[in-house]
Amino acid sequence: MLLRSATFVLLMLSALSLSAGDWVSLIGTDSLDGWTKVGGEASYSLSDGVITGKTGPGKNTFLTKGPYGDFELEFEVKCDQELNSGVQIRSHLYPKPTPQESKPDRIREQGEMYGYQCEITGKTNGANGCSGNFWDEGRRTKWLDETVNAEEKQAVYKPGQWNQFRIVAKGDRIQSFVNGVPVADFTDDRDAEGVIGLQVHSIKKGTGPYQVSWRNIRLREL
Template sequence: MKNDKADFIPIFDGHSLAGWHPVPRLPVSRAPGEPSPDPDDERYRRAMQTTGKWTVEHGAITGRQDPPGCGYGGYLLSDGVYGDFELLFEARPDWPADTGILVRASSLGSQGFQILLDHRRSGNIGGIYGNGIGGFHGINFTLDAKYDEHGRPIGLRLEDPAAAIEPMTPDKPALLDDAATGEQFLSRWKWDDWNEFRIRVEGASPRITVHINDGKISEIDTEALKHPLYNAAAVRDLLGPKGHIAFEIHDNDPGMGEARWGANAACRWRNIRIREL
């Protein structure tokens, strides 16, 4: 890729959370116009009690469940809002840690276009999900871990489709205009190390392009996207022309439990920079 990273402006100072703020990971309707979750529901009320634990450690924003293993997550939102831009950052997730990066996110954090960083069984990294804006799932592969003889995870591998928790159905890759194969992704991903993401967001209903370690992983045109619950005009009305950038700590659901987010797991982000277009 063109070596133009000097044009990017830092939005994380490397030693504090100045310019960022946490919010709870509240349930939201799957799409604009769908019924909203009941605020009196027990899970909703419990989610209100935590925003996750966000710290700066060794020059990186670090997110954990708070308290560890509680099963409830949160979001860290940029104070600033952004419309058309390119975003650069490095990420280093533990296994398992189901996280993601939302762009054009609402002030709730849980509504926006999510670039997946599902570093867990049946997860995808680099695909695009419609968080609270239709639940579309643009992915081209799912992942699992490789384990050593002591049961410790030592790397990523492609998941056996027959063993998938979330099946890799043909409609998911069909949403993407361009997508790396699972083998291409694995050739670039660095286990237990820092991986650089480059995300381009452009347009009223944005075209989103994701590169990881300088290799294209996915591209989607959300203006032309066809999905039963996605309505481009309704999403534009909900999100507006600009939104927050949000990092996610996921909840643990009854189906996956700690296989979604380990009790002591964390994800880390550093060198966060942006170039507005």
């Protein structure tokens, strides 16, 4: 009986190891090869393993990579407290001018980003949302986990410091963790795969420049 139990455990461990791929770093050693910038005129640079996005004129800007489907994504991020940011997952670009689903009289331009965005915010005002919750960028423009207590969860985020994020997307379930604390956990069947996008949010004219930095970005496919 003991031998059978041990054999069963080994088989289960083998199955688990086959169910997830190896961790892969998404940051190159000396270049941003494999990443594509879309949207506005923010700039991105890579130095000592850190990607830094700096605000510029125009609309929201994204540094994209992918597509990816089911995966676990981890990264650390530090955002200026005056700036709002986020990371898109399973996201897409509009192929042509398209009415926004939540506001049909607003036309989204060809090449604009839409899809699931994990919120990262240097702002602590609850009206600006909650770090770790998901916003449907450029489409339904709403929070996708309406059960999240924004004030409680935002307290987990450390303004102006490095914060660790973990996102798990498997099937129609998406979860997030900020500094080891669960934040969002919801199901949605709109997007099974798409790109990852590091967002530099637009700012008001005459303000800034501000910046947001990412490091230790790694992903394993599930």
